[in-house]
Amino acid sequence: MSPRRRDTEGTAAARAGRRAELLATAAEVFASQGYSATTVRKVADAAGILGGSLYYHFDSKEAMADEILSTFLDDMWAGYDRVLAAGLSARDTLEQIVVESFRVIDRHRPAVVLYQNESKHLATSERFRYLNDSRRRFEEMWLDLLRRGVEEGAFRSDLDPDLVYRYIRDTVWVAANWYKRGGRLSADDIAKQYLAMFLEGIQAS
Amino acid sequence: MSPRRRDTEGTAAARAGRRAELLATAAEVFASQGYSATTVRKVADAAGILGGSLYYHFDSKEAMADEILSTFLDDMWAGYDRVLAAGLSARDTLEQIVVESFRVIDRHRPAVVLYQNESKHLATSERFRYLNDSRRRFEEMWLDLLRRGVEEGAFRSDLDPDLVYRYIRDTVWVAANWYKRGGRLSADDIAKQYLAMFLEGIQAS
Amino acid sequence: MSPRRRDTEGTAAARAGRRAELLATAAEVFASQGYSATTVRKVADAAGILGGSLYYHFDSKEAMADEILSTFLDDMWAGYDRVLAAGLSARDTLEQIVVESFRVIDRHRPAVVLYQNESKHLATSERFRYLNDSRRRFEEMWLDLLRRGVEEGAFRSDLDPDLVYRYIRDTVWVAANWYKRGGRLSADDIAKQYLAMFLEGIQAS
Amino acid sequence: MSPRRRDTEGTAAARAGRRAELLATAAEVFASQGYSATTVRKVADAAGILGGSLYYHFDSKEAMADEILSTFLDDMWAGYDRVLAAGLSARDTLEQIVVESFRVIDRHRPAVVLYQNESKHLATSERFRYLNDSRRRFEEMWLDLLRRGVEEGAFRSDLDPDLVYRYIRDTVWVAANWYKRGGRLSADDIAKQYLAMFLEGIQAS
DNA sequence: CATGAATGAGTGTTCATTCAT
DNA sequence: AATGAATGAACACTCATTCAT
Numbered sequence: 001m002s003p004r005r006r007d008t009e010g011t012a013a014a015r016a017g018r019r020a021e022l023l024a025t026a027a028e029v030f031a032s033q034g035y036s037a038t039t040v041r042k043v044a045d046a047a048g049i050l051g052g053s054l055y056y057h058f059d060s061k062e063a064m065a066d067e068i069l070s071t072f073l074d075d076m077w078a079g080y081d082r083v084l085a086a087g088l089s090a091r092d093t094l095e096q097i098v099v100e101s102f103r104v105i106d107r108h109r110p111a112v113v114l115y116q117n118e119s120k121h122l123a124t125s126e127r128f129r130y131l132n133d134s135r136r137r138f139e140e141m142w143l144d145l146l147r148r149g150v151e152e153g154a155f156r157s158d159l160d161p162d163l164v165y166r167y168i169r170d171t172v173w174v175a176a177n178w179y180k181r182g183g184r185l186s187a188d189d190i191a192k193q194y195l196a197m198f199l200e201g202i203q204a205s
Numbered sequence: 206m207s208p209r210r211r212d213t214e215g216t217a218a219a220r221a222g223r224r225a226e227l228l229a230t231a232a233e234v235f236a237s238q239g240y241s242a243t244t245v246r247k248v249a250d251a252a253g254i255l256g257g258s259l260y261y262h263f264d265s266k267e268a269m270a271d272e273i274l275s276t277f278l279d280d281m282w283a284g285y286d287r288v289l290a291a292g293l294s295a296r297d298t299l300e301q302i303v304v305e306s307f308r309v310i311d312r313h314r315p316a317v318v319l320y321q322n323e324s325k326h327l328a329t330s331e332r333f334r335y336l337n338d339s340r341r342r343f344e345e346m347w348l349d350l351l352r353r354g355v356e357e358g359a360f361r362s363d364l365d366p367d368l369v370y371r372y373i374r375d376t377v378w379v380a381a382n383w384y385k386r387g388g389r390l391s392a393d394d395i396a397k398q399y400l401a402m403f404l405e406g407i408q409a410s
Numbered sequence: 411m412s413p414r415r416r417d418t419e420g421t422a423a424a425r426a427g428r429r430a431e432l433l434a435t436a437a438e439v440f441a442s443q444g445y446s447a448t449t450v451r452k453v454a455d456a457a458g459i460l461g462g463s464l465y466y467h468f469d470s471k472e473a474m475a476d477e478i479l480s481t482f483l484d485d486m487w488a489g490y491d492r493v494l495a496a497g498l499s500a501r502d503t504l505e506q507i508v509v510e511s512f513r514v515i516d517r518h519r520p521a522v523v524l525y526q527n528e529s530k531h532l533a534t535s536e537r538f539r540y541l542n543d544s545r546r547r548f549e550e551m552w553l554d555l556l557r558r559g560v561e562e563g564a565f566r567s568d569l570d571p572d573l574v575y576r577y578i579r580d581t582v583w584v585a586a587n588w589y590k591r592g593g594r595l596s597a598d599d600i601a602k603q604y605l606a607m608f609l610e611g612i613q614a615s
Numbered sequence: 616m617s618p619r620r621r622d623t624e625g626t627a628a629a630r631a632g633r634r635a636e637l638l639a640t641a642a643e644v645f646a647s648q649g650y651s652a653t654t655v656r657k658v659a660d661a662a663g664i665l666g667g668s669l670y671y672h673f674d675s676k677e678a679m680a681d682e683i684l685s686t687f688l689d690d691m692w693a694g695y696d697r698v699l700a701a702g703l704s705a706r707d708t709l710e711q712i713v714v715e716s717f718r719v720i721d722r723h724r725p726a727v728v729l730y731q732n733e734s735k736h737l738a739t740s741e742r743f744r745y746l747n748d749s750r751r752r753f754e755e756m757w758l759d760l761l762r763r764g765v766e767e768g769a770f771r772s773d774l775d776p777d778l779v780y781r782y783i784r785d786t787v788w789v790a791a792n793w794y795k796r797g798g799r800l801s802a803d804d805i806a807k808q809y810l811a812m813f814l815e816g817i818q819a820s
Numbered sequence: 821c822a823t824g825a826a827t828g829a830g831t832g833t834t835c836a837t838t839c840a841t
Numbered sequence: 842a843a844t845g846a847a848t849g850a851a852c853a854c855t856c857a858t859t860c861a862t
Contacts, residue, residue: 051857462838
């Protein structure tokens with residue numbers, strides 16, 4: 001490794017680090033104020049620079065949202081794919097997927113909130129077509145999983161599959177709105193209790 | 206009833222009707238595009254009038270959101286209060302509250318979506334203080350209900366009450382995002398299945 | 411005089427009375443808020459009717475200003491012409507003109523304020539050309555009067571005539587801004603004291 | 616003085632200079648068209664920039680008026696205070712105050728016109744409370760001065776003090792409407808002749 | 821990398837005006 | 842005579858974006 005190469009790497013890494021910092025800030029502001037209500041200036045203020053200066057790093061406000069969302073989705077699918085590749089039973093897969101989901105929320109909370117609130121709207125633009133792709137793959141994954149669980153005798157057969165899908169999907173992801181890293185309950189704690197409710201319900205047995 | 210009185214009533218009713226029409230349109234647009242991303246002109250377009258004409262009926266965009274939200278919340282609490290006054294067991298109360306919630310979603314779908322997405326943001330302004338009041342009352346009602354259910358031996362005691370509260374709250378209300386009146390499943394159908402999942406879980410027994 | 415003619419006259423008189431009432435109201439509002447800052451609705455509110463209803467009586471906001479100003483100017487010139495026709499000395503003429511001016515202020519206070527504040531701006535439009543005509547005639551009248559007074563040995567000759575003209579003009583008319591009918595000093599009282607100051611100054615002799 | 620400090624000063628001075636330029640332009644337009652009838656775009660046009668660009672420099676149209684008026688009033692009172700501190704006789708003080716007033720008109724002509732025409736209206740808003748404060752202090756100063764002049768035997772005692780105050784106040788300030796820098800008569804020339812008229816009147820002696 | 825100044829399209833809102841009733 | 846509802850142009854102001862420095 002030549003010093004020159006080290007310098008270049010150092011610079012590139014520094015730049016990437018700055019990008020990541022700015023994106024984290026932007027995601028936080030987008031999540032807390034809403035994408036549309038967030039001005040570029042607010043993001044810049046939160047980052048301690050002037051509005052125009054963000055354009056040195058990003059092409060547009062949309063580009064920031066794009067990078068925030070695609071980073072989150074890539075990470076999410078990497079985790080899901082690991083689980084799905086493990087060849088577990090439907091019940092165990094569901095467990096792992098839910099656990100993985102709360103870990104993703106832990107790592108990408110503001111991005112998840114942004115996704116939750118704005119993906120429907122953003123997906124109308126060509127640039128965000130992948131949001132729809134992801135959503136469709138997500139839906140297929142869950143419907144397959146639920147169907148398999150019924151076949152394997154693990155899940156009840158008297159419930160509407162679409163409804164069950166939406167039930168779990170909504171419940172898990174909307175939790176990003178209140179989840180706080182380092183709070184009383186860890187992501188894994190929440191996953192465990194949510195799973196208990198999904199599977200067994202809240203009724204005393 | 207004299208003709209004159211009928212005329213007056215007709216006029217007043219017509220005016221109220223127009224307001225309600227415009228509010229319904231506005232709620233629809235706010236819900237589908239987001240409050241902040243919705244321009245007053247978009248609302249007016251959807252209503253078939255010009256942007257400025259809305260101001261004959263309403264003081265501001267905020268005033269429209271205000272009326273939409275307070276109408277919905279008033280109706281919701283009227284329903285809840287009827288249930289709570291009936292003196293049912295915790296389990297039956299939960300059932301009725303969930304059923305009532307889906308009926309409110311049926312009647313006020315766009316308002317519920319608006320509430321879901323924007324109340325946090327809107328509540329920072331004095332005018333929408335009642336949003337916070339309602340949220341607090343809502344939270345108390347649920348925590349009381351869940352505590353009582355545990356005492357009555359109806360609900361499991363091994364779950365975190367705050368978490369259960371959020372679980373049910375989120376799951377019910379977020380359904381407003383996809384619920385469609387006149388779809389395959391009625392509001393009561395959805396309530397019934399959601400209750401089954403809340404209480405018994407999706408696991409085969 | 412036939413009954414029919416009396417009816418017609420009665421109606422016409424009533425209509426003219428309503429016009430005059432509305433114009434008085436409009437003048438009051440124009441004077442107190444400024445022509446441009448006064449909305450048609452404010453005038454209508456002050457008159458106890460709705461904004462659109464004013465258009466039954468007047469063609470436009472400008473038409474109201476027009477009628478207010480021309481009525482005032484006509485009355486003012488009628489008074490001035492009476493004075494000028496009397497063939498008095500310059501000194502006595504000045505006295506009478508000043509007295510007459512304060513009487514016009516008494517009768518048309520809001521119109522005078524409107525004239526003071528807006529004539530410059532309004533006079534750019536064709537419709538208000540008469541404002542410039544009046545101003546020019548007014549200026550000529552005063553310069554003649556002052557010149558004659560110097561010739562007659564009544565007025566000092568060491569002062570700039572233009573300056574003296576502006577001095578008196580401004581001082582008299584700007585009083586409309588604070589003059590109140592029925593106040594401690596009548597219009598004639600003020601005229602007398604102003605004349606004392608114009609002629610003799612405030613210095614003890 | 617280090618180069619760095621010089622740079623910083625240069626930049627700050629340049630910014631202040633731009634502000635002052637824009638304010639001078641705005642004052643000119645406000646004075647000639649009236650505050651309310653002046654659109655922000657007209658101001659921007661006169662400054663050779665676009666409407667929105669003004670908001671980089673100022674928070675609002677009101678903020679411009681605020682800065683214009685407070686700058687003028689601060690300068691005026693600084694001048695008055697110098698005169699008042701000199702301990703002159705009432706007569707000499709009056710002379711100096713009038714001279715100073717015309718110098719202020721010379722330096723702040725459009726601001727004075729703006730003040731004249733709009734202060735009554737603007738002063739209703741909290742932000743412009745200082746307009747009322749200044750007006751009150753101004754009134755007290757004059758009434759004190761006139762009373763002292765009578766006591767010192769310099770001014771006539773047969774005139775109404777309030778009336779004399781208004782007479783002088785109006786006459787001096789309304790001159791801002793026609794005063795032109797570099798015209799036939801300098802500010803000091805006008806002051807001298809106005810003083811002659813105030814003190815001795817226009818009557819030949 | 822960042823700033824300061826500007827752009828220009830668009831936003832919520834106002835308002836003079838119209839007109840069927 | 843007056844109302845109620847609407848129009849459409851204009852307004853103050855915002856904001857994503859650009860660019861010379």
